[in-house]
Amino acid sequence: xxxxxxxxxxxxxxxxxxxxxxxxxxxxxxxxxxxxxxxxxxxxxxxxxxxxxxxxxxxxxxxxxxxxxxxxxxxxxxxxxxxxxxxxxx
Numbered sequence: 001x002x003x004x005x006x007x008x009x010x011x012x013x014x015x016x017x018x019x020x021x022x023x024x025x026x027x028x029x030x031x032x033x034x035x036x037x038x039x040x041x042x043x044x045x046x047x048x049x050x051x052x053x054x055x056x057x058x059x060x061x062x063x064x065x066x067x068x069x070x071x072x073x074x075x076x077x078x079x080x081x082x083x084x085x086x087x088x089x090x
Contacts, residue, residue, distance in 0.1 A: 010086030013079060014041070021049035029067075032060035033083050040087045 005011035017034030025031055026049075034041065035056040038048045053059060060079075065072040 005086075005090075008086050008089050010082030010084075013082055014046075014086050018046065018048070021051070024049075026051045026053055027059065027063070029060065029063055029079065032056045032063070033079050036060065036080065037083045037087060044087065044090050 005015040008014075013030050013033050014037075017028070017030035017032075020026075020028045020031040021034060026035075032053075034048060035051065035053060041048055061072060061076050064075045064079075068075045
């Protein structure tokens with residue numbers, strides 16, 4: 001990936017998530033967000049590392065719950081809104 005994705009809204013999440021997945025790090029917050037959005041990202045031409053995580057939504061929410069407690073729902077929605085903005089602006 002040679003393009004600087006950080007110039008797009010949410011690009012920092014996508015860039016880190018794709019890098020994490022390519023290194024075999026499947027359970028970072030960013031990697032899980034990329035897995036959730038992988039159908040859209042693939043349609044945009046991104047190559048997304050496949051993995052066997054069956055429900056990245058639930059796993060991301062659990063990770064955010066550990067990190068943010070009662071704010072997990074807000075954080076989940078904020079992350080996915082940034083990912084959605086990336087997909088719409090790329």
